Amino acid sequence: xxLLGIPCVVDRMLQQAVSRVLMLQYEQIFSGYSYGFxxxxxxxQALGKALGYINTGYQNIVDIDLKAFFDxxxxxxxxxxxxxxxxxxxxxxxxxRWLRVPICxxxxxxxxxxxxxxxxxxxxxxxxxxxxxxxxxxxxxGLRFVRYADDFSIYCKSEKEARTIGNxxxxxxxxxxxxxxxxxxxxxxxxxxxxxxGYSLVSSYQKxxxxxxxxxxxxxxxxxxxxxxxxxxxxxxxxxLDVRMQKLKEVCRGWINYFKHANILGKLKDLDGWVRxxxxxxxxxxxxRALARS
Numbered sequence: 554x555x556l557l558g559i560p561c562v563v564d565r566m567l568q569q570a571v572s573r574v575l576m577l578q579y580e581q582i583f584s585g586y587s588y589g590f591x592x593x594x595x596x597x598q599a600l601g602k603a604l605g606y607i608n609t610g611y612q613n614i615v616d617i618d619l620k621a622f623f624d625x626x627x628x629x630x631x632x633x634x635x636x637x638x639x640x641x642x643x644x645x646x647x648x649x650r651w652l653r654v655p656i657c658x659x660x661x662x663x664x665x666x667x668x669x670x671x672x673x674x675x676x677x678x679x680x681x682x683x684x685x686x687x688x689x690x691x692x693x694x695g696l697r698f699v700r701y702a703d704d705f706s707i708y709c710k711s712e713k714e715a716r717t718i719g720n721x722x723x724x725x726x727x728x729x730x731x732x733x734x735x736x737x738x739x740x741x742x743x744x745x746x747x748x749x750x751g752y753s754l755v756s757s758y759q760k761x762x763x764x765x766x767x768x769x770x771x772x773x774x775x776x777x778x779x780x781x782x783x784x785x786x787x788x789x790x791x792x793x794l795d796v797r798m799q800k801l802k803e804v805c806r807g808w809i810n811y812f813k814h815a816n817i818l819g820k821l822k823d824l825d826g827w828v829r830x831x832x833x834x835x836x837x838x839x840x841x842r843a844l845a846r847s
Contacts (some may be wrong), residue, residue, distance in 0.1 A: 556624050556656055558670020568651065568675040571644060576678060578638060583681060584688035589702030590677035595815055596750045599701045602769065606697050607744050607754070608765050609649065611708035613715040614747050614796070616721065618738035622703035623676065624668040626683055627731045628652050629668075634682060651675065677702070690725055694718075701750060715741045752815055767813040776819065778808050781829075786831040801828075 560568060576592070583591065588599035607614075617757075619625075630651060639645055654670065655662040668675045669683075680702060687705070691698050696718060697708045707722065709715040719741060726732045744766045745752045751774050757765040784790070785800045790801075 555621065556658075556668060557672045558654065558676075560651075560657060560670075560674075564651065564723045565645070565674060568673055570677050571647065572678050575639065575644075579678065579685075582638075584683055584692060584700070585684070586692075586698055587681060587684060587688055587700045589700070589704075590681060593644060596701055596811075599699050600750060600752055603699045603706065603749055604766070604768065606708040606755075611696070611697055612712060612744050612764070613709045613712045614706040614720040614742045614744070614830075615709065615715050616635055616739060616742045616747060617705060617707075617719070617726075618735040620728075620733045620735040621702045622732065623680065627667050628665075628670045631679065634686060646800070648679075678813045687722075687726070690729075699749075704750065706747075706749060707805055711714060713818060723789060726776065738782070743831060751812070755816070762838070770812045770815045770817055770820075774808075774812070775824075778804070779824070782828060782831070786828075797832075801832075 572777045578777070581589070586602070587600075588594045588596065588813070613675060628649070631652070632645065635645060635648065651673070652669065653665055655664055656670070657663075670677050684700065684703065684705075688698075689814065699706055699708075707715070707718055709718060719739075723734060723739075726734060747754055748771055751771055753771050754766040755769050757767045759765075781804050782801065785797055785804065809817075
């Protein structure tokens with residue numbers, strides 16, 4: 554469960570205006586290894602960079618999971634970081650008031666002294682501003698890394714190097730940025746144990762591709778797709794066949810567009826037969842129901 558902050562229409566409009574102005578300034582200083590919530594950048598670029606590191610020999614991966622990042626950002630520290638580039642008192646006052654808006658939990662308004670409200674137009678930019686400090690630290694050390702919002706990983710040659718870097722980055726997050734990490738989900742990974750943005754890695758069995766890897770979709774992503782298809786093709790769902798087909802196209806098109814860089818052709822062929830059988834059953838059920846009405 555995450556704490557959501559859904560602004561009203563006026564606040565949403567003002568936050569979007571502030572975000573657009575600040576984005577122009579911060580885009581000039583943000584790291585080239587940051588891909589989340591930025592114009593002209595996307596998850597596929599982050600995936601390509603990560604795979605490039607792995608296939609050039611950086612196969613000991615420091616995988617760090619930030620614990621409830623959006624709920625743990627320290628307001629005082631964030632405002633201090635913003636002040637370095639924003640000298641307008643009115644803008645800083647607005648941002649501070651948006652950050653400090655009380656949140657309703659179990660019917661009671663609770664004061665906030667940390668956390669960036671998820672659901673607002675400004676929160677993606679504020680998260681990038683906070684983690685830009687981490688980007689600069691890793692760049693200063695000459696590390697190879699990829700960051701997409703609060704998901705980031707560091708790529709090393711040896712396990713010893715990865716452990717040293719992982720411990721130092723952990724201390725930097727804890728002491729400097731006051732951000733806790735999820736120790737259970739963080740660790741040193743080899744490519745076959747590693748997943749990033751819904752993609753997993755398997756060995757590439759092409760000739761001459763020793764110690765090379767390729768992307769596949771995570772198992773739970775396939776399960777989510779099948780669950781969505783089952784919901785759409787459920788015989789008791791109150792929708793016509795045309796609506797079913799339209800929804801089915803939207804779900805499948807969106808899923809395939811996101812996982813198009815993975816090796817999914819074989820599994821898609823297997824899934825195709827299963828989907829066709831469910832559609833035939835829906836056609837038969839709709840026909841039988843129409844016949845019963847007449």
